[in-house]
Amino acid sequence: MNATPLIELDDVRVAFTGGGLRRTKTEVLHGVSLDIRPGETHGLVGESGSGKTTIGRAILGLVPLESGSIRFRGERIDGLRGTRRRALATQVQVVFQDPYTSLNPSLTIGDTLAEPLRAQGMGLADARRRIRELLDAVALPSGAADRLPREFSGGQRQRVAIARALAIRPALIVCDEAVSALDLTTQRTVLELLLSIQKETGVSYLFISHDLSVVRHMSHRVSVIYRGDIVESGDAAVVTSAPSHPYSRKLLLSAPVVDPAAQAERRRQFESEFAGARR
Amino acid sequence: MFSRLLYGAQNTLGGAVIALAVALVIGIPTGLLAGYYGSWFDSVSSWVVNLVMALPAMVVLLASRAILGNTVWVLMIVMGVLVAPSFFRLVRGIVVTVRNELYVDAARVSGLRDWRIIGRHILIVVRGPIIVQISLVAGVAIGLQAGLEFLGIGSGSTPTWGAALNEAFQNIQRAPVLMVWPGVALGVTSAALVLFGSSVRDILEEGAGEPPRAVALPAEAPRDADSAPRGTLLSVRDLAVAYARDGGGEKEVVHGVSLDIDTGRILGLVGESGSGKSQTAFSVLGILPQGGRVSRGSITVGGTEIVGLPEKRHRGLRGRTIAYIPQEPMSNLDPSFTIGSQLVEPMRVTLGLGAAEARTKAIELLRMVEIADPERTFRSYPHQISGGMAQRVLIAGAMSCDPELVIADEPTTALDVTVQAEVLNLLRRLQSERGMGVLLVTHNLGVVADICDTVAVMEHGRIVETGTVAQVLTAPSHPYTQRLLASVLDESDVRPPWRDPSTEVTPA
Known part of the structure; x- marks a missing residue:
């Protein structure tokens, strides 16, 4: 049980600067600590405005920290820029909530999937082969590569987004409300897909959702976040079924x-x- | 004359091309950078742009002619600089909105360099508007240039359309028709440019999807429907809804739905997206989106047939007998009016109340929906209240006419779960106090279990199962309902604690 965490947030504070002359700062995370072990799913549940999405974005390097630290395999990754941050892209990926705006409407599915591969310097032929593998892994037909996002349903687009996240075999995927926009039956199949991918690849998830039952189903451990503070954290069975x-x-x-x-x-x-x- | 026009075209259009090229080279890159990175570059460049835009173009052109000499080309370069801000502003505006799109974030997370993100994801979005802007600016450039030449300020030696206009003007007494041709050439060129620009844009963004055209067709006479039982508030029989197709003809999306709601009962209409549940609700309200119509069937409310009812009478019914609670509370409140005025206005129109009376009633309604400080909420603007509060306000509005039937379309879907529980409690209380019938459209089976008496399950435009909530949710008979219920995650679906895969013998 004492494996070193894959990622570790320690007393992370994030503040947003308001507009106007005085530039008042509003703190949205008041010292959040959590960790995720290899192959583990850490569920993060909270309501709108709780700061759960901000935690994901801090890990992805999309928002700067006010104080505190984020370590990946023991190394500080907060505040990394340029080449070193891009190198981390092979390790940390994301699946967003909205399958309609998270894919560029003017790029084919193949182009969208090729992007992270090519960014890591993969050749064209290898990238093509990998894209076929990926589409297969998320149960989409290989002909999907030549089509545009608008030809797909919400559930299928979310599969594309998952394929994009998987493309470069990351160690951690941040799933930010990844199934919230989907219909009940589609939601269930996407959840099962995420679980089977985890079983096969040993990837870790930070699973962010407002839906307690989805988090309970997906996560080994769960943290409840309320107004920028984690108020309760522990095994899924305890936190989601008999919370204190x-x-x-x-x-x-x-x-x-x-x-x-x-x-x-x-x-x-x-x-x-x-x-x-x-x- | 014709040959002069043709030859002049070369100079006129050539000049416009130079002006455009200069404008594009300056405007687009700066716009992209300012929009994407923001910060100081944005502030400085926006400031410069505003300054340039404030300069009167004609005067600057005249001045630069005096300083830089009398050639068309120099003037056109200056003009290019002067129109560059219109591209800058356009590009910057679009980039600022695109910058925060999720797919741009996703590209950043993928480890793409900024210039690749700008090149691939952002340029592709701005190209359409840029093309249209190019054609507009080209027209303006040609016009301005012709104006200069006409005033005799261009280089008199080069034949251009403007120079032709100038000469024609000098000879207007002798040969007035000479004026016409350069004028026509200018007009036709500008129009052609705009049309060309738009069609290039359309080809690039081909199939962006046109909205279905509105076709107003009268509904067919209802088939002889079995008459509704007595005591039934809402009775829908064999309802079909069809939408006009682009190429003509119609597509049916609801295929013969029948349902009943008794006074004082709540019916849950459940289904996944595209099942036709909202279309059914909109038909009862008579607010089907453009292009949609009830193509067959009957809807009676309190015994009155509403299919084929004139819009005016339907509106009267909506104001008094039927009320509507929408899904997105925030987008159903106008941000520029106070909550109070949005409650008072409809009451004055539909109920004919005086201003003071309506105000008293509005505050009473706000108190009734359990808003803690009704006076303050009355004076607030929509952005000052929370989503849950906004939904309470809309519920208060729906109650203002003492409706017999309430149509609630996913009333809690946009709300946080703790707020949802409170709003459902409120709905339940109001419904039982006032004995209203409620048609509750939802995708959430938990909400149905919480608040509904009966439930109808829809799939692909048909009702596949109806019954009491206890029947349908605990012993579903239709395979679709069974599949839907099997997808629900309940408390038994809990994941066991994590174990270190390296120490584990058999993977869980």
Whole structure:
């Protein structure tokens, strides 16, 4: 159980500078620490504005840190720039929420997938072969390479986005609400795809979602984030089914379940715990 | 005359080409850089651009002629510099919006260099607008140049259209028709440029998808539908919705849907995207998007047939009997008016209340939807309140006319889950206090379990299963419903703790 973490965030603070003359800073992450081990999925659950997406973007190097550190295999990666940051691209990849805006509408699927490969200096023929492998891995027909994103459904586009993330065999993929825009049945197949990829390649996921049941299904460990602070963290079974922090409990009890009798019970419990507390 | 025009074209158009080339070379790269990197370069270049734009072009051209000499080419280069800002602004504006697109982030994460991102992802997006702008600017350049020549300021020796105009003007008494030809040449060239630019753009962005054309066709007479049972508030029989196709003809998206809602009951209409659930709801409201129509079937609300009802009477029904709660609360509030005025206005129109009366009622409604400080919310603008609060405001608006039937289209989908629980509680309370019938469109089976009495499951424009919530959710009979329920993740789907793969014997 003591394998060294693949990635380790220590007391990470992120602030955004507002516009205007005074340039007031708003801190959105107030010292977040978490780690992910090789082959592990760390689930990050929270509501809009909680800062969960910012954590992912900090790992990807898309937002600067105010203080704290991010280590990848023991090495500091926060604040890396230029060539060294690009070298890290082979290790850390991302799947975004919206399958409609995360693919450039004017590039074919093949071009989109070739991009990271070519950026790492792969030859044309090798890249073609790898693209066929990738499309196969995400269960898309190989003819898909010559087509444009608009010819695909949301679920298929998300498969393309996953293929792009997998292209250069990363060690960690940040999945930011990767299935939230998908229909229920499509969502389920994409989740199973992510799990089977993990089994085969040993990739780690940071799985960011607002949906407790999806996070429970995908993650070994789960952290609950609320207004820029992680309020509870631990094994998925504990945090997502029998949480101790009041906010985690509120998240759990507000998510409706499909069994009408169980849902009636859950709603009763929600009201007894939180109805009086509202405003 | 004709030969003069042809020969003059060479100089006129050549001049315009130079001006354009200069403008493009200066405008596009600076625009790209300013838009992509922002920071100081953006501030400085925007400042310079504003300065250049503030200069009166004609005066600068006249001045530069005085200083730099009397050739068309020099003047055209100066003109190029003067019109460069229009490209800068255009490119910068687009780049700023594209810069934060997810696919640009994805490219950055892929380890692409900035110049490759700009070249591949950003240039491709700006090229369409640039082409259109080029044709417009070319027209302007030709016009300006002709103007200069006409004033006799160009190089008098080179034959251009403007010079031709000038000469024609001097001879206007003797041969007035001479004026016409250079004028026609100028006009036709500018128009041709604009048309050419637009079509090049269209070819590049081919098939960007035109919206379906609106075709207003009357609905066919309802088939003899089995009459609705008594006590039924909403009765839909054999409803079909069709959309006009681009090439003519129609595509049916809802194929014969029947459902009933009794007074005081909540029906959940569930299905995945494209199942036709929203189309069904929009038909009841009479607000199908452009090109769509109810092509067959009957919808009665409280016994009144609403298919084929004139728009005016339908509107009256929407204001009083049927209310609508939309999916995106924020985009359904106008950001430039206060919450209060958006609640008061419809009440004054539909209920004929006076200003003070409507205000009192609006505040009462806000209190009813459990908004803590109704007076303050009344005075707030939409951006000052949260999404959950906005949805409460819209619910308050829907309640203002004491509706009998509420159509709620994914009312909690855009909300956080804790807010969703509160809004559902509110809906349930209002519904039972007022005895309304509710048609709740949702993709969330948990929401159905939470709040609905009956449920109808839609797939590909058909209802495949209906029944009480307990029946359908615990013992589904249709394979699609079974598949849908099997996709739901429940508490048993929990992942076991991580184990070090290197110490593990059999992989989990």
